[in-house]
Amino acid sequence: MGALTDKVATKKYEPHVAMGPEVDDDAVFSLLGAPLIDCMLGGGRACCIAYGQTGSGKTHTQTNLQIRAARELFRALETRGEELLVMVSFFENCGDRCYDLLHERHEVQLRDDGTGEVHLAGLRAVPCATVEDVHDALAFGNRVRRTEATAANAQSSRSHSICTLSLHQPSQAADATTPVGSLRIVDLAGSERHENSATHSAERLQEMKEINYSLGCLKECIRSQLLAAKGKKQQHVPYRNSKLTLLLKENLEPGIGEQDHRRTAFIAHVSPMRSSAAHSRNTLDYAAAMIETSRAEQERKKFVGPEQWSKKHMVDWVAQLDGGRFTHLAPSFQMTGKMFAVSWVGELHRRVKAAGGTEADSNFIYDAFHMELKKAKAAQRSRKPSDSSEARTAAVASANQKRKANPTRPWESSGLGVAMELDVPAPHPGVHVQRE
Ligand SMILES: Nc1ncnc2c1ncn2[C@@H]1O[C@H](COP(=O)(O)OP(=O)(O)OP(=O)(O)O)[C@@H](O)[C@H]1O
Ligand SMILES: [Mg+2]
Numbered sequence: 287m288g289a290l291t292d293k294v295a296t297k298k299y300e301p302h303v304a305m306g307p308e309v310d311d312d313a314v315f316s317l318l319g320a321p322l323i324d325c326m327l328g329g330g331r332a333c334c335i336a337y338g339q340t341g342s343g344k345t346h347t348q349t350n351l352q353i354r355a356a357r358e359l360f361r362a363l364e365t366r367g368e369e370l371l372v373m374v375s376f377f378e379n380c381g382d383r384c385y386d387l388l389h390e391r392h393e394v395q396l397r398d399d400g401t402g403e404v405h406l407a408g409l410r411a412v413p414c415a416t417v418e419d420v421h422d423a424l425a426f427g428n429r430v431r432r433t434e435a436t437a438a439n440a441q442s443s444r445s446h447s448i449c450t451l452s453l454h455q456p457s458q459a460a461d462a463t464t465p466v467g468s469l470r471i472v473d474l475a476g477s478e479r480h481e482n483s484a485t486h487s488a489e490r491l492q493e494m495k496e497i498n499y500s501l502g503c504l505k506e507c508i509r510s511q512l513l514a515a516k517g518k519k520q521q522h523v524p525y526r527n528s529k530l531t532l533l534l535k536e537n538l539e540p541g542i543g544e545q546d547h548r549r550t551a552f553i554a555h556v557s558p559m560r561s562s563a564a565h566s567r568n569t570l571d572y573a574a575a576m577i578e579t580s581r582a583e584q585e586r587k588k589f590v591g592p593e594q595w596s597k598k599h600m601v602d603w604v605a606q607l608d609g610g611r612f613t614h615l616a617p618s619f620q621m622t623g624k625m626f627a628v629s630w631v632g633e634l635h636r637r638v639k640a641a642g643g644t645e646a647d648s649n650f651i652y653d654a655f656h657m658e659l660k661k662a663k664a665a666q667r668s669r670k671p672s673d674s675s676e677a678r679t680a681a682v683a684s685a686n687q688k689r690k691a692n693p694t695r696p697w698e699s700s701g702l703g704v705a706m707e708l709d710v711p712a713p714h715p716g717v718h719v720q721r722e
Contacts, residue, residue: 299570300577301554314347315354318551323358326453326467327366330547333470333537337504337572338555339565340476341438347553348473349428352449355469356420359451370466371454373411374420376427378445381496382529387427387447388412396529404532411452424449434490436478444493446500446530447473470537474530477501503528505572507538512575515582552576591662592655595623607654615643615651626655 303317322332334351336344356372363370376387377394385391386409395407414420427449436442452465475497483494507523514521525535537550554573556566595603597620605616618641621629631652638648 297567297570299574301573302577311350311354315351315358318553319351319355319358322469322549322551323355323362325547325549326359326451326469327362328547329467330549331468331470331536332548333472333550334553335472335474335534335537335550336553336555337474338476338553338569339438339557339562340436340442340478342476342555342557342562342569344476344553344555345441345443345473347555348447348449348471349424351471352424353421355451355471356414356417356424359469360417360420369456371456372414372420373452373454373465374414374423374449375409375411375452376424376447376449377406377409378431378447379500379529379533380432380445380493381500384409384529384533385445386410387430388423391430396532398532404535411450420451434493436476438478439476442478443473443475444497446475446497448533449473472534472537474501474504500528500530503531504534507531507534508572508575508579511538512579512582515579591665592623592658593627593662595626597622599623600626604651607651612643612647612651615641615647617641619651627659 305314305317309317318334322334325332334348336348338344359372363372374388377384378387384394384396384406386394389410392408394409397405397407399405412419412423414423427447431443431447432445433441434444449471450468451471452468454465477498478494483491486494503524506527507525510521510523514523523539525531525539531538537548552573554569556562556569558566600619600621600623601616604619605613615638618637619626631648634652635645635648638644638651
């Protein structure tokens with residue numbers, strides 16, 4: 287971001303993609319929506335969250351995304367000749383309550399099944415045979431969503447909305463809870479400043495408090511996730527503090543294992559007006575925290591300490607230990623590093639003795655492994671994402687080159703995307719963070 291006031295120093299952000307005024311709705315979709323549709327069609331859980339101050343264009347962006355995503359989804363299913371059922375659900379969250387926007391705003395109960403999965407009891411998804419069916423359903427939901435005029439926006443969203451397009455095997459039509467791919471489009475309500483609330487009714491004041499509280503909880507989760515990803519210490523992420531964060535937990539938390547195919551795009555909307563500078567900076571700081579979290583997680587995934595060793599690696603390590611004096615015992619260490627780390631020393635004595643070694647040999651190997659483990663953990667703790675800033679700068683430069691060569695879908699050629707200084711005098715620039 288450029289100089290916000292004469293007194294504020296320049297601050298640089300490195301989003302994956304930055305979009306200025308020249309980027310139209312189709313381009314926004316090909317940059318953001320298309321990779322999410324790919325994820326969904328690949329059986330994954332895709333999500334796009336629009337975040338930013340009131341009046342900065344979140345609803346505009348997400349409504350366009352809804353329309354284009356439906357179109358692209360049906361087009362892709364037709365091209366692939368796949369017989370999948372498309373279903374749509376749409377609800378809004380106001381404070382502790384959720385309402386089904388496609389069914390007379392019926393109240394929906396949010397339930398945690400105890401395993402960490404959150405269910406919306408009573409939310410009814412609508413089967414859609416054509417793209418027009420999806421458009422009609424979403425247009426209806428958008429019309430009945432709670433809006434009010436605020437100082438910054440004549441049609442300000444006064445609730446958080448979550449629209450979900452999901453794919454189902456036709457045989458599963460009755461069981462809409464087990465999609466084979468889904469896309470969530472989240473349009474958050476914008477926070478309002480207290481100084482703009484002088485003429486608010488008691489109801490509006492309560493609504494403003496609820497919105498500001500839930501957005502505060504979201505920020506807190508983003509902050510805690512960053513600390514957790516950096517592995518500073520066991521970090522509790524307070525998703526349970528609000529219904530909004532409980533709802534978004536599955537899209538914000540890191541994936542579990544390779545089978546867990548999730549992709550979340552986070553769009554930070556900023557307004558170029560000087561009077562919005564503080565808001566914009568705050569929005570971008572949270573987007574930056576999301577980027578750092580994503581980067582720290584990637585680094586952690588890449589990290590291969592003794593606990594990640596394969597059986598072969600373990601055998602080779604024992605064979606070369608202390609100048610190779612345990613080579614004859616190595617074949618008996620057909621175990622993963624993870625297994626070794628939790629093994630009881632008595633179990634190792636048994637293995638080593640069976641292979642012709644002594645208890646002293648077993649103690650030596652046990653101590654050497656745990657020493658390696660300790661060193662690796664210390665090294666991992668001291669690895670800060672910024673350690674790799676040179677490599678990142680080079681990657682960003684190369685991503686920029688590739689983006690120029692392939693302007694419509696830049697991140698297919700790069701996981702990192704584009705770095706830009708956000709001093710673009712744009713009416714509705716968006717900053718987009720992609721995480722997997
Ligand atoms: N890219 C755009 N091009 C043209 N008009 C836009 C664009 N983005 C937003 N607008 C217009 O700006 C106004 C405010 O946008 P919008 O309602 O999307 O803001 P918002 O971030 O959802 O605000 P709130 O948090 O109050 O709901 C609307 O009239 C909208 O049509
Ligand atoms: Mg809105």
